[in-house]
Amino acid sequence: MSLQQQLRPGSVLRILILAVASLAGAAHAQQGGTLNLIVQPEPISINPGVNRLGPATFVGSKIYDSLLGYTQKDVAPVPRLAQSWSISPDGLTYTFKLRPNVVWHDGKPFTSKDVAFSIGEFLPAMYANSRHLREEIARIETPDSLTITVVLKAPSPAYIRTFNLPILPAHKYVGVTDFRNAPANAEFVGTGPFKFAEWKKGSFIRLVRNENYWDKGKPHLDAVLFQIIPDANSRAIAFETGKVDVLRAGDVENFDIKRLAALPGVSLREDGWEYLQPVGYVHLNNRIPQLANLKVRQAIVHAIDRDFIINTIFSGFGKPINGPLSRLSPYKDASVETPYPFDPKRAARLLDEAGYPAGANGVRFELRLVPLPYGELWSRQAEYLREALGAVGIKVNIVSTDVAGWYKRLVSFDYDIAQNFVYTTPDPAITPTFTYKTLKGNDTGSTGGNVNGYSNAEVDALLEKGAHERDEAKRRQIYSKVQQIVSREVPMVWTHDIVFPTLYRSKVKNLITSALGTDDNFATVELGK
Amino acid sequence: MNAAAAVAARLGKAALTLLAVVVVSFLLIRLAPGDPAQMLAGDSGSADAAFVAEIRRDLGLDQGLDVQLSRYLKAVLRLDFGVSYREKRPVADMVLERLPSTLLLTTSALVFSIVAGIALGALAARRPGSLLDGAITAVSVTFFAMPMFWVGLMFIIVFAVRLGWLPSYGMLDASAEAQGGWTALADLLKHMVLPVLTLGLYYMSILARVSRAALLQVAGADFIRTARAKGLSPGLIWRDHLFRNALLPILTVVALQAAQLVGGSVLVETVFAWPGIGRFAFEALMTRDYNVLLAVFILTSFGVIVVNLLADMLYQAIDPRIDRASAT
Numbered sequence: 001m002s003l004q005q006q007l008r009p010g011s012v013l014r015i016l017i018l019a020v021a022s023l024a025g026a027a028h029a030q031q032g033g034t035l036n037l038i039v040q041p042e043p044i045s046i047n048p049g050v051n052r053l054g055p056a057t058f059v060g061s062k063i064y065d066s067l068l069g070y071t072q073k074d075v076a077p078v079p080r081l082a083q084s085w086s087i088s089p090d091g092l093t094y095t096f097k098l099r100p101n102v103v104w105h106d107g108k109p110f111t112s113k114d115v116a117f118s119i120g121e122f123l124p125a126m127y128a129n130s131r132h133l134r135e136e137i138a139r140i141e142t143p144d145s146l147t148i149t150v151v152l153k154a155p156s157p158a159y160i161r162t163f164n165l166p167i168l169p170a171h172k173y174v175g176v177t178d179f180r181n182a183p184a185n186a187e188f189v190g191t192g193p194f195k196f197a198e199w200k201k202g203s204f205i206r207l208v209r210n211e212n213y214w215d216k217g218k219p220h221l222d223a224v225l226f227q228i229i230p231d232a233n234s235r236a237i238a239f240e241t242g243k244v245d246v247l248r249a250g251d252v253e254n255f256d257i258k259r260l261a262a263l264p265g266v267s268l269r270e271d272g273w274e275y276l277q278p279v280g281y282v283h284l285n286n287r288i289p290q291l292a293n294l295k296v297r298q299a300i301v302h303a304i305d306r307d308f309i310i311n312t313i314f315s316g317f318g319k320p321i322n323g324p325l326s327r328l329s330p331y332k333d334a335s336v337e338t339p340y341p342f343d344p345k346r347a348a349r350l351l352d353e354a355g356y357p358a359g360a361n362g363v364r365f366e367l368r369l370v371p372l373p374y375g376e377l378w379s380r381q382a383e384y385l386r387e388a389l390g391a392v393g394i395k396v397n398i399v400s401t402d403v404a405g406w407y408k409r410l411v412s413f414d415y416d417i418a419q420n421f422v423y424t425t426p427d428p429a430i431t432p433t434f435t436y437k438t439l440k441g442n443d444t445g446s447t448g449g450n451v452n453g454y455s456n457a458e459v460d461a462l463l464e465k466g467a468h469e470r471d472e473a474k475r476r477q478i479y480s481k482v483q484q485i486v487s488r489e490v491p492m493v494w495t496h497d498i499v500f501p502t503l504y505r506s507k508v509k510n511l512i513t514s515a516l517g518t519d520d521n522f523a524t525v526e527l528g529k
Numbered sequence: 530m531n532a533a534a535a536v537a538a539r540l541g542k543a544a545l546t547l548l549a550v551v552v553v554s555f556l557l558i559r560l561a562p563g564d565p566a567q568m569l570a571g572d573s574g575s576a577d578a579a580f581v582a583e584i585r586r587d588l589g590l591d592q593g594l595d596v597q598l599s600r601y602l603k604a605v606l607r608l609d610f611g612v613s614y615r616e617k618r619p620v621a622d623m624v625l626e627r628l629p630s631t632l633l634l635t636t637s638a639l640v641f642s643i644v645a646g647i648a649l650g651a652l653a654a655r656r657p658g659s660l661l662d663g664a665i666t667a668v669s670v671t672f673f674a675m676p677m678f679w680v681g682l683m684f685i686i687v688f689a690v691r692l693g694w695l696p697s698y699g700m701l702d703a704s705a706e707a708q709g710g711w712t713a714l715a716d717l718l719k720h721m722v723l724p725v726l727t728l729g730l731y732y733m734s735i736l737a738r739v740s741r742a743a744l745l746q747v748a749g750a751d752f753i754r755t756a757r758a759k760g761l762s763p764g765l766i767w768r769d770h771l772f773r774n775a776l777l778p779i780l781t782v783v784a785l786q787a788a789q790l791v792g793g794s795v796l797v798e799t800v801f802a803w804p805g806i807g808r809f810a811f812e813a814l815m816t817r818d819y820n821v822l823l824a825v826f827i828l829t830s831f832g833v834i835v836v837n838l839l840a841d842m843l844y845q846a847i848d849p850r851i852d853r854a855s856a857t
């Protein structure tokens with residue numbers, strides 16, 4: 001192991017600096033108070049080991065700590081339950097030194113067994129992507145109670161960015177084989193800064209301060225109350241009347257945000273999405289003849305005024321995007337992308353060239369649009385798409401459905417065009433690889449998979465290479481090439497690089513301090529006067 | 530036919546109706562596009578076909594529809610409503626957790642609508658065409674015509690945001706709940722005002738209209754004139770002759786409304802974040818949590834059947850001319 005490897009982010013010096021900084025901060029920290037939040041929809045579970053949807057992650061991240069945290073800049077790993085770590089020069093062996101004297105909320109000590117159990121057994125049984133990760137692992141070793149070693153089958157530079165996963169208590173699962181139906185799933189025993197106190201179904205979830213949290217003096221808050229308010233208007237009013245302190249993405253519609261942000265004592269932030277990196281999609285089913293044609297796909301992008309989508313439909317909360325990666329990705333290379341500006345005339349010409357002339361009624365062909373059933377703005381976007389594509393002779397028929405129906409159609413190619421938004425994550429090997437790699441069969445598994453049915457052998461080879469390339473400069477080159485090809489071939493329309501604003505009362509301090517935004521553990525959040 | 534046999538026959542019919550509801554709902558839910566296994570696998574990001582199949586097997590959804598149905602019917606006969614796919618908890622527990630909130634909301638609204646509706650109808654019927662009659666008609670038409678969620682939002686804006694008198698959402702504040710006792714009760718009552726009014730005013734309007742019409746119709750009947758001619762006191766005429774005869778159509782409407790209240794409560798529960806069964810059923814539908822949905826369907830159908838049985842029996846009590854057998 002080289003010295004350079006040892007002195008990666010978890011170096012002693014860095015820890016000292018952090019410790020001094022946090023001590024200095026602790027002296028002035030405002031202690032106490034209850035932070036009032038909204039969680040919507042009501043989560044199914046608040047154990048992120050059992051359910052990984054937004055609501056479960058938002059609440060569960062305060063109860064279950066992860067091995068590593070991630071900085072806003074470059075999404076770099078920082079110590080959390082792991083105090084330090086090292087990666088062997090061949091990129092295969094990851095050794096994590098765990099923080100001593102950490103206890104579970106039930107008083108039992110936290111050890112390397114818990115980590116081995118979580119990443120080796122529990123999470124792979126519950127989640128398909130944890131299972132994919134598990135398949136990359138040759139073996140997991142626990143040489144002592146505070147050391148865990150993971151040996152990979154092949155180098156995987158993205159691996160260090162996958163540790164925002166919850167660590168679960170192995171001692172609660174002794175003798176359990178059916179993890180999915182285990183009673184311990186609903187006991188909510190973690191090591192995080194807040195402990196589960198009460199869940200009044202349909203009303204609220206209350207977490208209270210963990211007095212035994214390893215980071216002495218933290219958390220600053222006494223309690224966190226997650227209120228359940230199903231209607232967007234009612235949520236806006238709850239914020240307006242001071243009943244809640246924070247509104248997150250999706251809590252209120254975008255058109256209400258500017259009004260609420262203008263209220264006295266209210267602040268707005270757009271950051272905190274550096275890990276998830278949400279991007280808006282209009283999927284094009286590349287497996288139907290019209291959309292298999294590159295010119296038709298290019299024509300569709302030219303026909304859509306994406307500035308209108310950003311500025312009018314999403315009230316300005318979005319940035320232009322012309323390729324598979326978000327502006328927040330460390331691998332983004334906008335210089336190689338092909339922009340397809342709004343140009344309906346050019347769109348019509350491309351459709352003529354593609355062999356789809358306008359018929360007597362002005363219609364070239366018809367497509368079914370499956371809209372995203374996530375509320376008002378997406379419905380408006382669907383209406384706009386029908387209008388914009390209609391203007392160039394593509395008749396769009398909107399096939400409305402609920403979430404389950406939308407999901408089924410997308411994962412089984414039972415659509416022509418469809419709306420979606422996806423968390424593209426900080427490393428192209430984590431999510432984008434699944435989105436663009438050739439898929440055999442008719443089941444994409446999830447709506448983050450290759451829903452477009454896009455297939456390009458060169459891209460496949462590059463994605464495979466990029467996932468295992470250890471030289472960072474070469475890795476960037478590989479992903480630039482991917483962006484260049486995919487951007488030119490537009491397997492789908494990237495409508496907007498999503499901006500999810502967070503509104504909060506200005507008295508709430510340190511609300512967003514990491515790449516995980518409000519999905520982080522809130523150990524440092526303070527309520528000022 | 531004697532009374533016991535008549536009741537038995539009615540209960541038999543009710544049981545058959547319930548069975549039909551279970552079977553039809555079971556099949557209808559499965560007809561809707563969407564797959565609970567996919568919804569669950571979707572929680573997990575990059576799922577693949579094998580992973581979804583594993584979840585489907587875990588839920589018993591890989592079996593034939595006939596097997597699933599017979600298994601479900603047998604379980605329901607033992608009052609076992611199964612386990613929620615999403616929460617992995619017994620459905621009966623989950624429903625019972627939420628049922629009291631919905632019952633509190635709907636019965637309060639029903640009682641309010643009956644009392645206020647009949648009172649307004651009677652007031653209006655006393656002098657048809659008067660200013661008071663006109664005012665009552667205007668109020669009832671307004672609340673009948675306005676969408677319930679909009680009325681709810683307007684109430685919130687006026688009474689919660691502008692005036693700040695009443696809370697805008699929820700059933701009980703976490704802090705009040707912690708204190709318990711009178712504080713909690715007062716808090717609960719405060720939280721009830723707007724949702725109960727929103728739900729109740731709509732039904733009150735219908736009842737006011739129906740009561741007014743029924744009372745006016747009976748008031749014009751020959752036997753009322755006869756009663757007056759006999760010199761009976763106005764109070765007695767009103768109570769024994771007029772009101773009792775007008776009660777039949779009113780009762781019919783009340784029975785119908787009681788059945789609809791659950792549907793209305795979905796909207797009100799959503800607007801006011803009321804932790805009841807309506808909203809809960811809606812969320813189960815969104816994720817195709819079949820067992821939860823079926824339990825809610827069965828419960829509400831059961832409620833409707835019971836209300837109808839009661840109404841039938843009440844008809845007979847109010848008007849002995851209605852034969853037990855023919856009322857079924």
